[in-house]
Amino acid sequence: MVASECDILAKAEEWAKENRGVALATVIETWGSAPRPVGSHLIIDENGSFLGSVSGGCVEGEVVTEAMDVIETGKSKMLEFGVADESAWRVGLSCGGRIKVYVEKLEP
Amino acid sequence: MKIALLSALNAERAKRAAAVLVTDLESGEQRVVKGGQLKKDPLSDALQEQLRLGKSGTVEDQGRRYFLTVQSPPVRILVTGAVHISQALAPMAKLLDFEVTIVDPRTAFASPERFPKVALHAVWPDAYLAQHPLDRYTALVALTHDPKIDDVALIAALEADCFYIGALGSKRTHAKRVERLQKAGFGEAQIARISAPIGLDIGAATPAEIALATLGQLVAALRKTQAVRAQPKVVAAR
Numbered sequence: 001m002v003a004s005e006c007d008i009l010a011k012a013e014e015w016a017k018e019n020r021g022v023a024l025a026t027v028i029e030t031w032g033s034a035p036r037p038v039g040s041h042l043i044i045d046e047n048g049s050f051l052g053s054v055s056g057g058c059v060e061g062e063v064v065t066e067a068m069d070v071i072e073t074g075k076s077k078m079l080e081f082g083v084a085d086e087s088a089w090r091v092g093l094s095c096g097g098r099i100k101v102y103v104e105k106l107e108p
Numbered sequence: 109m110k111i112a113l114l115s116a117l118n119a120e121r122a123k124r125a126a127a128v129l130v131t132d133l134e135s136g137e138q139r140v141v142k143g144g145q146l147k148k149d150p151l152s153d154a155l156q157e158q159l160r161l162g163k164s165g166t167v168e169d170q171g172r173r174y175f176l177t178v179q180s181p182p183v184r185i186l187v188t189g190a191v192h193i194s195q196a197l198a199p200m201a202k203l204l205d206f207e208v209t210i211v212d213p214r215t216a217f218a219s220p221e222r223f224p225k226v227a228l229h230a231v232w233p234d235a236y237l238a239q240h241p242l243d244r245y246t247a248l249v250a251l252t253h254d255p256k257i258d259d260v261a262l263i264a265a266l267e268a269d270c271f272y273i274g275a276l277g278s279k280r281t282h283a284k285r286v287e288r289l290q291k292a293g294f295g296e297a298q299i300a301r302i303s304a305p306i307g308l309d310i311g312a313a314t315p316a317e318i319a320l321a322t323l324g325q326l327v328a329a330l331r332k333t334q335a336v337r338a339q340p341k342v343v344a345a346r
Binding site: 004009010012013016017024026028029037038039076078102104105106107108 | 110
């Protein structure tokens with residue numbers, strides 16, 4: 001079954017209680033045609049396993065990489081993605097939208 | 109985020125209670141505001157407005173920006189009638205991430221063989237509702253068009269202000285239903301909350317197509333009109 005936002009947060013708690021390093025990524029703002037609405041979640045563990053989505057698969061790879069850094073340092077990050085990015089050819093939203101994603105570590 | 113905060117948020121959802129996670133986007137400070145504490149919170153107006161809309165979003169207060177993660181309880185669907193349409197509706201609803209329960213006192217209909225992996229109760233709706241009351245985050249889909257079974261559930265759904273109420277039956281069947289509800293003391297506006305004949309007008313011909321039309325209408329009620337409300341009244345918008 002497709003995991004809902006609720007299942008994702010429950011899973012994040014489960015992962016954290018298994019003593020895995022876990023980061024939570026949340027879509028904070030969207031402009032234009034963004035694939036996932038504000039409030040959408042992606043959770044990531046220290047091994048790069050992830051559940052949920054913040055886009056249609058366009059930027060998840062980059063968010064996972066950043067999230068692993070967040071898990072290591074414990075410092076939250078605000079990420080921005082859009083076609084205007086110079087990295088547009090690497091990561092970006094082909095739909096033409098822009099999104100802001102907040103990535104934070106789950107702390108005991 | 110502290111795991112304790114996440115646990116608090118998840119616990120509220122398990123209780124089918126609304127809650128909001130407030131994140132100060134500058135400092136990273138966070139708090140969980142439960143439905144009952146909304147009025148006392150410094151961001152009270154903004155919290156109530158976002159909850160009313162059922163949407164997460166950023167708000168500004170005294171030059172600071174806060175992200176509000178709004179958590180409405182998961183949507184449930186109660187179906188009266190273990191009929192052919194329900195057999196199609198149950199798996200479709202599951203795919204849409206809605207929790208489905210079917211109630212039908214007629215054991216020949218409400219059999220596990222006909223409804224594998226579905227929460228099925230072969231009891232009268234009043235018996236079921238006494239144990240599992242409806243709320244505004246629940247939809248009622250009445251499919252028996254038998255007043256003995258559907259009416260109790262329809263009345264309970266109107267009283268609980270369910271976000272979607274649909275009832276199967278022809279225009280004539282519904283006209284009689286309206287008469288009964290009027291006699292039970294419901295006004296025109298309340299009765300108009302019932303979608304009947306049930307479902308979007310897509311020319312549905314088969315049971316599965318009627319299930320699809322019904323779920324389409326249900327999703328529209330959920331997403332388009334923001335009918336799922338934590339607060340019945342609109343508070344001052346910011």
